Amino acid sequence: MKTPAYRFLIAAAFLISSIISAQNVQAQATQKHVDQKLYNTILHMDSVCFDAYNNHDIQTLKKVFSENLEFYHDLGGLTNYEQNIQAFERIFVQNKVSGMKRELVKGSLEVYPIKDYGAIEVGVHRFTHVENGQQVVGLMKFLHVWQFKNNEWKITRIISYDH
Numbered sequence: 001m002k003t004p005a006y007r008f009l010i011a012a013a014f015l016i017s018s019i020i021s022a023q024n025v026q027a028q029a030t031q032k033h034v035d036q037k038l039y040n041t042i043l044h045m046d047s048v049c050f051d052a053y054n055n056h057d058i059q060t061l062k063k064v065f066s067e068n069l070e071f072y073h074d075l076g077g078l079t080n081y082e083q084n085i086q087a088f089e090r091i092f093v094q095n096k097v098s099g100m101k102r103e104l105v106k107g108s109l110e111v112y113p114i115k116d117y118g119a120i121e122v123g124v125h126r127f128t129h130v131e132n133g134q135q136v137v138g139l140m141k142f143l144h145v146w147q148f149k150n151n152e153w154k155i156t157r158i159i160s161y162d163h
Helices: 004-030 036-054 058-064 081-094
Strands: 065-073 077-080 101-104 110-114 118-131 134-149 152-161
Touching: 036 058, 036 101, 036 110, 036 118, 036 134, 036 152, 058 065, 058 081, 058 152, 065 081, 077 081
Parallel strands: 065 152
Antiparallel strands: 065 077, 101 118, 110 118, 118 134, 134 152
């Protein structure tokens, strides 16, 4: 014979299971379609770009950014390709020993296709460096527009915000 406590546990387990199943169905229904191949491609290109940044590899950065680059920064305004390459060169010289690096915040990446053009990459990145003996960490939001042209992926637009 099953005790009232046993029946209560079975009922509670069923209720919890039903709630979790309903939440999973709701989450799946609200998720946008993800093109996994495109997502993986842009994730790879993001790592190419920022491995170059972290390793002060200006030549690779020149290849990843389009020559018609527009970089919109909430605090710094609008800059172009040449201005950004020069800024990276200055930053790399000034930060040879600061340990400056950029990391994509895990779980923050979103990728959306742009028909007949490329993709939009949205995420959060963490920049770290040592200043006056203290580690400085900043989290910022970004949006990159990637163009696929001549069998190459290049960033044509950057929006960096929430500084």
